[in-house]
Amino acid sequence: MTNPLTSTTPVKKSAASMTNTSLSTTHSTTEKVTLSLKKRHQKEKVFKRIGLFAVLFGFMLVVILISDIGSKALPAFHQHWVKLDINYQTNWLKIDNASEQNLKTANYRTVLKKSIYQMFSSESGAKLSRKDKSQLFKLFSTNAEFTIKDYLIESPKYFNTQASVWVRLDDDVDSYLKEEFAPGDAGLRMSKQQAQWIATLSNEDRIESRFNFSFFTASDSREPELAGIRGALTGTLLTMFVTLLLSFPLGVAGALYLEEFAPKNRWTDFIEININNLAAVPSIIFGLLGLAIIINLFGLPRSAPLVGGIVLTLMTLPTIIIASRAAIKAVPPSLREAALGVGASKMQVTFSHVLPQAMPGIITGGIIGVAQALGETAPLLMIGMVAFIVDVPTSIVDSATVLPVQIFLWADSPERAFLAKTSAAILVLLALLLVINVSATLLRTKFEKKQART
Amino acid sequence: MCFNFALNIGLKNMNTSLLFAVLLCLTLISYWIGIKRSLKVAGGSEHRKDLTCLPEQFGLLTALVCGLPAVITLLIFNSAEQVVIEQLLTSTLTTNIQALSSIDLGLYLNNIRSLASSETSQALLLVINTSSDITTQNQYQAALTLQSLNQQATWLKTALVLVVAVVSVTLLVRKFSLTYKARQKSERIVRGLLVASSGVAILTTFGIVISVLFESIHFFNSVPVADFMFGTQWSPQTAMRSDQVGSSGSFGAIPLFAGTMLITFIAMLLAVPVGLMIAIYLSQYASSKLRAFAKPMLEVLAGIPTVVYGFFAALTVAPIIRNMGESLGLSVASESALAAGLVMGTMIIPFVSSLSEDAISAVPNTLKEASLGMGATRSETVVKVLLPAALPGIVGAILLAVSRAIGETMIVVMAAGMAANLTANPLDSVTTVTVQIVTLLTGDQEFDSPKTLAAFALGLMLFITTLGLNILALKVVQKYREQYD
Numbered sequence: 001m002t003n004p005l006t007s008t009t010p011v012k013k014s015a016a017s018m019t020n021t022s023l024s025t026t027h028s029t030t031e032k033v034t035l036s037l038k039k040r041h042q043k044e045k046v047f048k049r050i051g052l053f054a055v056l057f058g059f060m061l062v063v064i065l066i067s068d069i070g071s072k073a074l075p076a077f078h079q080h081w082v083k084l085d086i087n088y089q090t091n092w093l094k095i096d097n098a099s100e101q102n103l104k105t106a107n108y109r110t111v112l113k114k115s116i117y118q119m120f121s122s123e124s125g126a127k128l129s130r131k132d133k134s135q136l137f138k139l140f141s142t143n144a145e146f147t148i149k150d151y152l153i154e155s156p157k158y159f160n161t162q163a164s165v166w167v168r169l170d171d172d173v174d175s176y177l178k179e180e181f182a183p184g185d186a187g188l189r190m191s192k193q194q195a196q197w198i199a200t201l202s203n204e205d206r207i208e209s210r211f212n213f214s215f216f217t218a219s220d221s222r223e224p225e226l227a228g229i230r231g232a233l234t235g236t237l238l239t240m241f242v243t244l245l246l247s248f249p250l251g252v253a254g255a256l257y258l259e260e261f262a263p264k265n266r267w268t269d270f271i272e273i274n275i276n277n278l279a280a281v282p283s284i285i286f287g288l289l290g291l292a293i294i295i296n297l298f299g300l301p302r303s304a305p306l307v308g309g310i311v312l313t314l315m316t317l318p319t320i321i322i323a324s325r326a327a328i329k330a331v332p333p334s335l336r337e338a339a340l341g342v343g344a345s346k347m348q349v350t351f352s353h354v355l356p357q358a359m360p361g362i363i364t365g366g367i368i369g370v371a372q373a374l375g376e377t378a379p380l381l382m383i384g385m386v387a388f389i390v391d392v393p394t395s396i397v398d399s400a401t402v403l404p405v406q407i408f409l410w411a412d413s414p415e416r417a418f419l420a421k422t423s424a425a426i427l428v429l430l431a432l433l434l435v436i437n438v439s440a441t442l443l444r445t446k447f448e449k450k451q452a453r454t
Numbered sequence: 455m456c457f458n459f460a461l462n463i464g465l466k467n468m469n470t471s472l473l474f475a476v477l478l479c480l481t482l483i484s485y486w487i488g489i490k491r492s493l494k495v496a497g498g499s500e501h502r503k504d505l506t507c508l509p510e511q512f513g514l515l516t517a518l519v520c521g522l523p524a525v526i527t528l529l530i531f532n533s534a535e536q537v538v539i540e541q542l543l544t545s546t547l548t549t550n551i552q553a554l555s556s557i558d559l560g561l562y563l564n565n566i567r568s569l570a571s572s573e574t575s576q577a578l579l580l581v582i583n584t585s586s587d588i589t590t591q592n593q594y595q596a597a598l599t600l601q602s603l604n605q606q607a608t609w610l611k612t613a614l615v616l617v618v619a620v621v622s623v624t625l626l627v628r629k630f631s632l633t634y635k636a637r638q639k640s641e642r643i644v645r646g647l648l649v650a651s652s653g654v655a656i657l658t659t660f661g662i663v664i665s666v667l668f669e670s671i672h673f674f675n676s677v678p679v680a681d682f683m684f685g686t687q688w689s690p691q692t693a694m695r696s697d698q699v700g701s702s703g704s705f706g707a708i709p710l711f712a713g714t715m716l717i718t719f720i721a722m723l724l725a726v727p728v729g730l731m732i733a734i735y736l737s738q739y740a741s742s743k744l745r746a747f748a749k750p751m752l753e754v755l756a757g758i759p760t761v762v763y764g765f766f767a768a769l770t771v772a773p774i775i776r777n778m779g780e781s782l783g784l785s786v787a788s789e790s791a792l793a794a795g796l797v798m799g800t801m802i803i804p805f806v807s808s809l810s811e812d813a814i815s816a817v818p819n820t821l822k823e824a825s826l827g828m829g830a831t832r833s834e835t836v837v838k839v840l841l842p843a844a845l846p847g848i849v850g851a852i853l854l855a856v857s858r859a860i861g862e863t864m865i866v867v868m869a870a871g872m873a874a875n876l877t878a879n880p881l882d883s884v885t886t887v888t889v890q891i892v893t894l895l896t897g898d899q900e901f902d903s904p905k906t907l908a909a910f911a912l913g914l915m916l917f918i919t920t921l922g923l924n925i926l927a928l929k930v931v932q933k934y935r936e937q938y939d
Contacts, residue, residue: 040831047833051735054728055748061800062754068770253651261648275655280854280924282861284888285662288913291895292665299536314658347641375759378863381896404761411765411868419769426762433757
């Protein structure tokens with residue numbers, strides 16, 4: 001290739017070999033090339049189409065994933081309530097006056113049961129059999145007795161009279177109503193009789209669909225119609241708080257040392273190799289570390305956001321260090337030299353000149369790390385954040401669970417209504433991730449603009 | 455038990471966090487003290503230039519000297535506190551309780567702990583005075599002792615930490631003079647902190663190796679290494695009583711390795727061609743507009759948490775595959791390897807595509823231009839020039855993707871089965887190493903049973919495999935870099 005004049009032969013050769021076809025030797029090379037051109041262009045077109053198809057396939061996967069989860073999640077955001085005529089009779093409540101203490105301890109289950117039976121037996125005229133009674137009672141949420149209790153405590157004037165109270169329907173009825181069966185038809189986990197009762201109720205305009213606020217304000221529950229994500233969200237916030245508090249300073253300090261101070265020797269190399277390898281260690285291994293060292297050796301409490309935060313810190317630290325180092329490396333050396341030249345110490349150069357310049361990149365790296373930690377599930381299963389927890393955690397050493405683990409737990413539940421709950425929780429998680437990523441981008445552009453001005 | 459323990463620490467922690475807040479305030483105050491004191495040494499702020507260092511640097515040094523020793527004292531105290539209190543408590547117990555075995559004693563202490571944390575001291579006293587049963591009395595008395603010990607410990611801790619902070623500041627401030635090198639000293643401390651932070655990575659690796667290695671050695675003491683590595687029977691359920699049938703449990707990990715490989719292979723079968731074609735199209739053909747749109751779109755796939763993929767695999771993909779299989783007359787397990795593998799492949803596509811794109815764009819442009827200049831079409835250039843040149847980078851990317859697929863947990867936990875079948879049929883249900891680790895370690899169990907320890911042995915295998923793959927990938931990529939730089 002050194003002499004352009006003699007380079008014709010290799011060109012022909014390579015062009016001929018590229019055609020990959022066995023043409024007869026009677027044609028000249030130019031003719032061969034011309035003849036094969038159509039085929040080669042055809043191949044080119046096919047290749048390009050395959051590439052485009054791969055890209056579109058990728059898009060399609062994103063769309064399918066999001067729309068599948070979105071469509072499954074929609075039912076979880078509203079919920080059916082029913083208006084019952086509750087008869088707060090003294091002999092059913094088993095109390096004789098409406099004092100505050102009495103109202104708290106009264107027998108509301110009997111009130112609920114008898115009121116329901118009364119409503120339905122008067123319609124059909126016949127007495128309900130025992131089987132009917134139990135089927136009827138199953139239509140309403142287990143929470144209904146507490147709803148009517150709160151109602152009476154709030155307005156004691158209904159004592160010994162009748163009141164219309166809105167209560168939740170059971171999750172099976174709720175799912176049945178959302179699936180649009182013809183009124184009165186039996187559905188999944190709904191008998192014909194139950195379906196007809198529901199049809200009667202909805203004919204009387206007693207059934208209403210409301211926005212499911214309790215999904216955001218309630219904690220986990222065994223009953224799908226009562227379960228919410230507040231406990232898991234709080235757990236996530238606490239865990240992320242610990243993670244951010246530990247990983248960001250540690251990561252930035254480590255990166256600053258490695259980029260600005262560390263001498264080039266074997267120790268530094270060892271640290272670097274370590275960081276790179278840790279970035280690729282499966283997350284579940286960090287869970288084993290947390291279980292064996294942090295819980296069993298140091299005796300920190302199981303299931304606590306503190307331990308979860310420490311484990312996630314160790315997991316995200318490499319990501320943050322690598323991103324921060326890249327950002328620090330990108331700061332022009334002239335800046336350091338100028339600062340050193342006017343007599344600043346190495347530490348002053350690092351903290352007053354390099355760090356502010358590298359901040360946008362460091363923040364982006366930190367946020368990527370936090371986003372990674374936010375969606376992480378496996379290591380938290382290892383350290384026991386997988387328990388069924390009804391209370392909303394209040395401190396970093398309370399037993400808690402996090403949103404991804406809540407999703408995992410709900411996805412495992414046999415009740416159909418949890419399917420929608422799971423999808424809805426996923427949507428919330430994805431929305432959180434979106435907010436975090438968008439804020440990372442916004443912060444970076446803001447920082448960059450500010451720096452451009454100064 | 456666990457819960458009570460957590461509660462116990464929770465109450466203590468409230469004090470600890472209050473103490474932290476107080477320390478933070480003290481640190482801020484000592485910053486201010488440092489500035490004032492240095493100015494006083496200089497003889498007023500108009501003489502501040504007489505000092506060798508800036509007053510702020512004196513302040514920073516004072517703050518560091520106030521906060522650091524105190525925090526270190528606090529951490530040491532907290533870690534030793536539990537053990538010391540337990541010892542003291544045990545020494546006050548009656549001799550027949552002290553003579554109990556360590557397990558029974560632990561249970562007894564736990565009961566006392568839960569009493570001490572759940573009841574007020576008045577309630578405890580009431581029971582002691584009214585109860586006629588001597589064991590109950592003793593127990594409540596011990597709980598009362600524990601409460602007072604805890605209280606004493608909290609007071610002692612608070613006092614100690616505050617004294618350390620105040621004393622170290624006083625000692626420092628006395629040394630201040632006009633030529634005192636406050637800046638150099640504070641910089642040395644900060645540098646030490648930076649070094650310590652960079653050392654956390656090494657500590658983490660060390661911790662991982664220690665935790666998986668020690669438990670694995672425990673495990674291999676009861677189960678021979680060869681049985682574990684080459685056994686084909688995996689049923690970790692050990693019986694409760696030794697005379698039950700099949701009490702030993704068998705720990706042959708081959709079915710797990712095979713299952714992991716099968717799912718990884720299926721994932722790669724999807725991710726490598728699609729990821730590679732995406733990389734080629736985006737780097738060689740796509741307009742800058744499409745690239746600007748496509749890259750973040752594909753990053754969405756990479757950013758979705760794995761638990762979401764697991765849900766998608768278990769509840770959407772697996773039923774579709776089963777229905778399709780059944781309409782073709784095939785018997786498909788409800789938790790087929792195919793569903794888990796395909797979804798895992800989806801997750802890995804962006805990983806393969808972005809790494810391969812980096813490898814392709816790292817090929818010097820001259821190579822590409824030379825090929826195009828000689829009349830080769832773009833596809834010919836890609837296939838015959840770019841890909842061979844970028845091959846080491848692409849191989850590295852694939853190795854990293856494989857390592858990622860092997861270590862992936864949530865998708866397989868949710869979508870792959872629990873039964874350890876030794877099969878190559880993708881429609882069958884298989885289990886993986888990570889699934890078994892999760893199954894063996896979630897829920898309550900004794901920490902020393904072979905069942906639990908087996909999880910650590912699997913973890914060791916996983917760690918070694920992924921580490922090996924990463925090092926191999928790094929080596930391959932480095933070799934490639936040497937070629938063109």
